[in-house]
Amino acid sequence: MRLFAYGVLNRELAKGRAAELIAPLDEGRPATVRGTLYGLRGPDGGWYPILLPDAEGGTVHGMLHDASGVDWPAMDDFEDAHDGPDAEYARRELTVALGEGTATSGFAYCYVRDLPGDAEPIPGGHFGTWLRESGRSAIMGRD
Known part of the structure; x- marks a missing residue:
């Protein structure tokens, strides 16, 4: 299995429990x-x-990892990805484009609730860049 990480599951941003969960990733x-x-x-x-995945949407940047050693139930719990009506995310298989122009598949955590009114669009689709350019910091994570 492969994981497409686009936010706090990236090594540069992962803290606390998130850092522990991604330790097995390549x-x-x-x-x-x-x-x-x-x-x-x-x-x-x-x-x-x-x-919010959309085949006609913009480009969202991240990293594609071999996730064969990941504890998926623990990762799903961290991301609040479950079958209940109050889930925040769902782990979905998406088409992932690699730098050399080839396509493959990978799992990503996709938001499943209604878009909150205070959600801020991230121009350019790169979370880490958006944080740096706006002077914001990433969430510390959930335990």
Whole structure:
């Protein structure tokens, strides 16, 4: 299995529990998916991204990792991805474009709730760049 990480599951941003969960991932390769990326403010004042996949959408940047060693149930729990009506995310298989122009598939955590009114569009579809350019910081994570 492969994981497309576009936000707080990227090594440069992962803290606390997120860093523990992604420890088994390989270094990954730059990759993109089609969709729209938004930022939401978390309870600690930090920000986290939400991905709305859309084959006709813009480009969302991230890393594609071999995730064969990942504890998927723990990752799903961290991302609040479950079958209940109050889930925040769902783990979905998406088409992922690699830098050399080839396409493959990978799983990504996609937002499943209605878009919140305070969600901020992330121009360019790169969460880390958006944080740096706006002077914001990533959410510390959930335990």
